[in-house]
Amino acid sequence: MNTTTQGPSRVYDFNAIEARWRDYWREQGFFKPDLGHTEKKFYYLNMFPYPSGEMHVGHGRNWLIGDAICRSLIMQGYRVLNPMGYDAFGLPAENAAIDHQTHPKLWTDNNIKTFRRQFRQWGVEFDWDRELSTCDPAYYRWNQWIFLQLHKKGLAYRDSSLVNWCPGCDTVLANEQVIEGCCERCDSFVEKKNLTQWFFKITAYAQELLDDLDKLEHWPQRVKTMQRNWIGRSEGASIRFPLVGHDEAIEVFTTRPDTVFGATFMVLAPEHPLVEKITTPEHERAVAAYASQAVAASEIERLQLTRKKTGQFTGAYALNPVNGERIPVWIADYVLLGYGTGAIMAVPAGDTRDFEFAKKFDLPIVPVVQPRGQTFDGATMGEAYVAQEGVMVNSGPFSGMPAGEETLKKFVAHLEENGWGSGQVTFRLRDWLISRQRYWGTPIPMVHCGACGIVPIPEEQLPVLLPEVEFLGRKGLGEIPEFYEVLCPQCGIKARRDTDTMDTFVDSSWYYLRYLSSHDDAQLFDSDLANAWLPVDQYVGGIEHAILHLLYSRFFTKALRDLGLVNFGEPFARLYTQGMITHKAYRCKEHGWVAPNEVQQGERCPRCTQPLNVTLASMSKSKKNGISPDEIIARHGADTERLYTLFMGPPERDIEWTSDGVRGAARFLRRVWSFVTERAGALQAAQGSPLEPAQFKAHDKVLWRKLNLTIQTVTQDFEHFHFNTAVSALMELTNALYDYA
Amino acid sequence: MLLNRAVESLILLLSPICPFIGEELWQTVLSHPDAVLAAGWPTFDPSALQQDEQELVVQINGVVRERMSVPSALANDRQALERQALALQGIQRRLDGRAPQKVIVVPGKLVNLVV
Numbered sequence: 001m002n003t004t005t006q007g008p009s010r011v012y013d014f015n016a017i018e019a020r021w022r023d024y025w026r027e028q029g030f031f032k033p034d035l036g037h038t039e040k041k042f043y044y045l046n047m048f049p050y051p052s053g054e055m056h057v058g059h060g061r062n063w064l065i066g067d068a069i070c071r072s073l074i075m076q077g078y079r080v081l082n083p084m085g086y087d088a089f090g091l092p093a094e095n096a097a098i099d100h101q102t103h104p105k106l107w108t109d110n111n112i113k114t115f116r117r118q119f120r121q122w123g124v125e126f127d128w129d130r131e132l133s134t135c136d137p138a139y140y141r142w143n144q145w146i147f148l149q150l151h152k153k154g155l156a157y158r159d160s161s162l163v164n165w166c167p168g169c170d171t172v173l174a175n176e177q178v179i180e181g182c183c184e185r186c187d188s189f190v191e192k193k194n195l196t197q198w199f200f201k202i203t204a205y206a207q208e209l210l211d212d213l214d215k216l217e218h219w220p221q222r223v224k225t226m227q228r229n230w231i232g233r234s235e236g237a238s239i240r241f242p243l244v245g246h247d248e249a250i251e252v253f254t255t256r257p258d259t260v261f262g263a264t265f266m267v268l269a270p271e272h273p274l275v276e277k278i279t280t281p282e283h284e285r286a287v288a289a290y291a292s293q294a295v296a297a298s299e300i301e302r303l304q305l306t307r308k309k310t311g312q313f314t315g316a317y318a319l320n321p322v323n324g325e326r327i328p329v330w331i332a333d334y335v336l337l338g339y340g341t342g343a344i345m346a347v348p349a350g351d352t353r354d355f356e357f358a359k360k361f362d363l364p365i366v367p368v369v370q371p372r373g374q375t376f377d378g379a380t381m382g383e384a385y386v387a388q389e390g391v392m393v394n395s396g397p398f399s400g401m402p403a404g405e406e407t408l409k410k411f412v413a414h415l416e417e418n419g420w421g422s423g424q425v426t427f428r429l430r431d432w433l434i435s436r437q438r439y440w441g442t443p444i445p446m447v448h449c450g451a452c453g454i455v456p457i458p459e460e461q462l463p464v465l466l467p468e469v470e471f472l473g474r475k476g477l478g479e480i481p482e483f484y485e486v487l488c489p490q491c492g493i494k495a496r497r498d499t500d501t502m503d504t505f506v507d508s509s510w511y512y513l514r515y516l517s518s519h520d521d522a523q524l525f526d527s528d529l530a531n532a533w534l535p536v537d538q539y540v541g542g543i544e545h546a547i548l549h550l551l552y553s554r555f556f557t558k559a560l561r562d563l564g565l566v567n568f569g570e571p572f573a574r575l576y577t578q579g580m581i582t583h584k585a586y587r588c589k590e591h592g593w594v595a596p597n598e599v600q601q602g603e604r605c606p607r608c609t610q611p612l613n614v615t616l617a618s619m620s621k622s623k624k625n626g627i628s629p630d631e632i633i634a635r636h637g638a639d640t641e642r643l644y645t646l647f648m649g650p651p652e653r654d655i656e657w658t659s660d661g662v663r664g665a666a667r668f669l670r671r672v673w674s675f676v677t678e679r680a681g682a683l684q685a686a687q688g689s690p691l692e693p694a695q696f697k698a699h700d701k702v703l704w705r706k707l708n709l710t711i712q713t714v715t716q717d718f719e720h721f722h723f724n725t726a727v728s729a730l731m732e733l734t735n736a737l738y739d740y741a
Numbered sequence: 742m743l744l745n746r747a748v749e750s751l752i753l754l755l756s757p758i759c760p761f762i763g764e765e766l767w768q769t770v771l772s773h774p775d776a777v778l779a780a781g782w783p784t785f786d787p788s789a790l791q792q793d794e795q796e797l798v799v800q801i802n803g804v805v806r807e808r809m810s811v812p813s814a815l816a817n818d819r820q821a822l823e824r825q826a827l828a829l830q831g832i833q834r835r836l837d838g839r840a841p842q843k844v845i846v847v848p849g850k851l852v853n854l855v856v
Contacts, residue, residue, distance in 0.1 A: 018761040020769075025760070030778045064758075071757035076782045123760050639759035646758055669762060672755065676748055676766050684772055686745040693789070698810045700743050702796055707747045708789035714754045715785065723758065730755055737747060 012673040014637025022120060031070070031125045033079040035516065038532045042078040044070050045512055045572075047541030047549070051086045051111035051133075052096070055118050056626030057657060058581030058619040061645050065578065065721065066540060067124040068646065072718050081533060083515040084119070084126035086112055088135035090504040091169060091185060094440045094471075103471045104440045108135060122629070123638055130518045134507040135440070139514065141463030142524050143506050144445040146556075148456050149563055151446075155201045156434075158454065162338055163433060165193040171437050172197065197435040198444060198500060202555045206231055206427040208569070209554055218574035223546040230547050232428025237412050239345065239421035241266060241318040243278055244326060250274065250318055253340040253424060256350060256388070257415060258408045261395040262368035263345035264358070266318050266329045267311070269337040270294040278329065280315030287312050287331060294333035302333045309334065309357045320345075321420035323396065332357060340426075348384065349376065355384035368395050369403045432552065434503045437476045439466070441501030449488035449495035458489055464497065477501065508549055509556040512536055512571060524565060531567050539572040546577070576721060579654040580618035585625040587613045595624040616656060627657055636666040643669065646723035668731055675737055699740060706736040750783040799826045800853040807831045819846045826852040 025031060033041070046066045049059065070082045086108070093104035100107065112133065119126070132139055150156040164173040168188035172195065177184050202209075210231045213224045237257035240249040250266055268275055270291035279287045290312040294302075301307065311332030320327050334353055335344055348358035349367040358365050365378035371390040388408075392401045398414075401407045415421035435444070443464045445457040457464055467483040477483050477499040488495040510524075516533060517525040541549075550572075557571040586594040588605035598606050605612055619626040632641045644665040649655040676683065696704060710733040717726035749771075756763030756777045763777045773780065795816055799807040807829050815821045823844050826832060832854070841854040 012762075014761070017765045021761045021764045024764065024776075025778065028776060028778075030776070067760075068757040071760060071778065072782065074778050075753065075757070075780065637761070639762045643759055669759065672751065673762065673766070676752070677770055679744070679748075680770050683745050683748055686742045687771070687773075689742055689745065691743060691746055693786075696743070698796070698808050701794065701810050702808060703743060703747055704789050705796075707743075707750055708786050711750060711754065711783045711785040712790070715782070718757070726754075727758065730751065733747070733751055733754075737744075737751070740747075741744060 010674065010677055012670050014639060014669075018123070018638050022123065025123075025125050026128065030074060031080070031082060031127050032129060033081050033127070035081070035529050035533060037079060040078045041533060042073050042080045042538070043533050043536045044073070044080060044082045044538050045536045045540070046082075047539070047545060048085045048087050048508070048511060049115065050090065050092060051088055051108055051115055052092055053111055053621060054114055054626075054628060056581075056619045057629050057632075057641075057645060058626065060122065060629050060641070061581055061648075061651065062540065062578060063119065063122065063124045064642050064645055065651055065723070067122075068642075068723060069538070069718060069721075070125075081515075082126050083130040083132075083518075084128070085130075085132040085511060085515065085518075086115070086134065087504065087508055087511075088112075088133045089140075089441045089501075089507055091171075091438065091440075094438060097440075097471050098473050105135065105468075108133075118629075121633060121638060122642065130515045132511070132514060132518045134504070134511065135466075137463045137465055138519070138521065140442040140466075140507070142514065143442040143502055144457070144462050144464060145459060145524065146506075146510065146560075147445060147502070148459060148462075150200060150559065151456055153563075155204060155559060157199055157201065158196055159199055160194060160196045162192045163195050163197055165191045165195075167191065172433065172435060195435075197433055198498075200432040200434055200555075202432045202552070203427060203429055205555050205558050206233070206429050207425075208558060209429075209551065212554070212570055215570065216573075216575075219572075220575060220577055223543070223550065223575060223577060226546045227551055230429060230551065233425060234428070235408075235412075235423065235425055237415055237421050238341070238424050239321070239415060241320065241327075241345065243274075243329070244317040244319060246278060246316075248274060248277070250329070250343050251341050252343050252345045253426065254345060255426075256347070256408075257421070258388070258392070258395075258398070258403065258411045259347040259350045259368050260320070260322050260345065260411065260415075261398075262347040262349045262366045263320050263327065264325075264348060264364040264366055265327050265346045267332045267335045267344050267346050267354075267357070268314075268329065269335045269342040270331045270333060271337045272331070272342045274343075275314065275331055278314055278316035283313060283315040287314055290331065294331075302336060307334065309353070309360050311357060311361065313361075321418070322414075328363070330357075330361070349378060349381065350384055350386055352384045352386065355381075366394055368393060432503075432505075432555075434506055435500040436503055437478070437499075438501055439472065439476050441504060442466075442506065443477060443483075444498040444500050444502060446498040447486060447488055447495050448498060449491065449493065451493060452488055452490045452495075455488055455490045455495070461489070466501075505548060505552050509552040510560065512539075512553070513560070513566070524560075527565055530565070534566070535568055535570055535573040538574045538576065540576045540578065542580070543577040550575075576652070578651040578721075581648075582616050582618050582654055582656045583625040583627060585615050585617040585623040587615075587623075589613070593622070593624040596627070618654070619657070627659075632659065632662055636662060637669075640666045640669055643727060647727040649724050651721050651723070668734070671738075672734055675734065675741075679741070703736055703740045706733060753777060753780060753783050795849055797822065797826075797849070798851045799829060799832055800851055801832070801835055802855055803853060805851075806835060817848045819848070822846050822848070822852055826854065 046062055070080050073080050088108045093108050096107050097104040147156055164178050166173050166183040166188055168186035178190050181190055183190055210233055234255045236255035238251055238253045240251050242249045311330045314329050316329040317326045318329055346354040348354040348365040367376035367378055369390050370376045370393055388403050390403050392398045392403055412423040443466055445464045447455045449455050467480050472479055484497040484499050486495055486497050513525045513530055516529040553571050558569050560566050561569050586599050588594055588610055591605055591607050600606050603612050603614055617623055629641050644662050710729050713729045714726045752763055752766050767773050767777045793813050794810045795813055796808055796810055798805045799809055839856050841856050843855040845853040
């Protein structure tokens with residue numbers, strides 16, 4: 001190189017530098033692996049984003065983590081697939097469209113453009129040729145295709161059931177979207193309504209979803225635990241209690257068959273079919289009166305632990321099969337028809353609600369489990385003893401045995417031997433309700449025909465397109481006759497399309513496969529590529545998706561496997577859940593949330609000067625506490641923003657964002673810049689010259705050791721997502737260089 | 742040479758986090774023909790971390806003036822450590838013929854020559 005020409009600037013001009021390289025990696029194709037070759041392949045994936053506006057520094061951290069890992073892997077010779085796409089359907093787009101008087105598609109497209117600009121500004125790279133958006137018909141036609149295949153196999157079905165209705169959002173919610181009886185989005189009290197809905201039969205895979213968790217060695221333990229609890233397998237028994245004076249028996253399911261000797265009365269849901277039959281004439285009026293007022297309450301209200309216990313004796317008796325005792329049959333509203341069999345064996349000594357009921361109506365209490373060293377007296381017990389720990393008592397041949405799983409199995413065997421009942425496995429997991437009554441989602445490809453019933457749309461007619469109409473606000477497809485008026489594909493008479501759209505979790509349950517064939521119009525994805533490139537080698541996302549998204553994705557993978565489309569059953573080999581970036585959030589009682597940069601001196605509202613309520617919350621649009629990266633990038637450059645963000649702390653923990661340390665990060669990069677540029681000539685001249693460790697002097701050895709320690713540390717840190725300690729190590733190496741030279 | 746290797750490693754290790762400055766230093770300032778992403782990941786030499794030597798600082802009147810590597814075998818041999826410290830060229834130059842009044846040795850850490 002001609003050293004007399006102007007050398008590199010001594011000033012770290014980050015703007016010029018970053019402009020020069022911004023499009024370089026894309027143009028050189030570094031992030032575009034040839035999927036045909038799979039030696040040293042690595043499929044890296046961040047959970048794809050919801051395009052909801054500008055990304056803040058918290059979002060940024062997710063992408064920067066991925067970009068750092070992928071770049072290091074490419075340097076280590078891996079073929080890295082890191083695709084980007086957008087989870088574009090859903091409520092937020094609809095709500096924003098209403099707020100801004102626009103159409104969800106326009107709002108979404110604008111946000112996607114913003115995302116692309118921000119990624120480019122950050123230097124975060126993906127295989128852009130595989131970019132997809134779930135609201136694109138080229139994508140959602142495959143949601144519809146999957147729906148038809150599941151329907152053929154009986155895994156998609158229609159059922160009338162009590163559903164969660166959110167009056168605020170004007171839509172049905174899945175169980176998982178109801179938190180403590182309220183809508184997770186708008187906080188309205190959720191009602192129960194009877195509606196005919198579409199379900200995916202995820203319960204058909206419950207046992208496999210549970211068992212395969214043991215294969216996921218590289219998933220965080222707590223995510224697996226959350227899934228186990230959600231699937232909620234319990235071993236119990238169904239037991240038959242013959243009715244006195246009738247041929248029928250009351251069948252109950254219980255997870256504690258070991259407490260059967262303590263069943264001193266039965267409780268049926270007021271709506272139970274046997275109630276009318278067994279109620280004796282003297283009790284008919286009271287029972288009917290009680291039943292009609294009981295069903296008026298919502299399920300939520302009936303399940304409240306604090307609810308007053310009410311009930312009515314039917315006059316009928318049942319026999320406890322294990323001891324032949326006659327026990328009275330009551331009805332009460334705390335037992336629901338929709339759960340289990342709609343009838344329970346009441347064990348007041350072992351269940352809190354049964355205990356309260358027995359106390360109120362003066363029914364016998366017989367303890368069957370007590371802690372070692374204690375003796376319970378049914379008449380004087382202050383509360384139920386619910387633990388399965390201690391010793392069995394008052395339980396015939398089982399008295400004296402230790403309470404627990406082993407003894408429970410003995411009870412089940414005893415019931416089975418005598419024909420009184422049988423062991424049963426139940427799951428807490430319910431089938432996945434996928435119907436939504438909103439516009440902005442994938443239309444369900446079914447037709448309702450007066451003559452033929454429910455008719456699937458033939459595959460050749462896919463996609464059923466979302467009509468391009470002016471946005472109607474909260475109304476769904478049921479308000480758009482041009483959409484739903486159709487001729488029956490089977491018999492040709494006038495019929496009506498299904499006007500439900502799919503839960504957007506359907507979109508995100510298989511997108512990681514679609515990336516392989518983003519533009520393929522002939523198939524869902526290329527199975528050979530899928531079998532070669534999946535499971536995803538590293539999946540990164542928030543812990544908030546531990547149950548819903550991850551469980552649905554695992555279910556979809558297994559269903560697709562059983563459809564013959566892939567040869568594996570788990571989509572994600574390694575999972576990393578990063579924490580949130582938090583920031584102070586300010587709220588004025590009167591004027592709502594206030595952005596941090598508008599807060600007046602003394603933490604007061606800019607409009608009324610009232611003191612603000614300050615909390616620490618994860619950055620979000622709704623709380624206006626998201627910090628944009630733009631200011632830091634404008635003042636210090638993208639590299640500094642990247643460095644600072646990753647230096648803040650280990651990503652698995654939540655961390656509070658401050659900009660206090662930004663100057664330190666900027667200073668470090670300037671130090672590196674100066675060191676190299678000041679010695680550029682000498683360094684260039686020495687390129688390629690061999691190292692001779694045998695000739696090292698003492699101070700050489702110090703640097704040599706420090707260098708290798710740094711390489712070792714940083715390499716390991718990258719593998720464990722510890723970018724903060726990696727940066728520290730690089731700062732130390734830089735200091736060592738300054739000491740040396 | 743070593744400085745070159747160390748600087749290049751620093752740039753390569755920093756680049757996944759700071760890719761812009763990485764490419765600029767690598768390609769523009771140091772005129773490498775390849776991109777950082779094509780340059781490979783720094784290799785680590787485990788023998789560099791072997792502890793068959795220890796590093797001590799040599800002080801004169803409590804101020805660090807030199808560093809020396811000492812074979813681990815001699816780690817606790819105070820006389821050998823003192824001898825080696827006094828033999829360093831840089832120390833000899835500074836002492837300029839003076840003999841230390843007192844020598845403080847902390848094995849594994851330092852030799853302090855009090856004059």
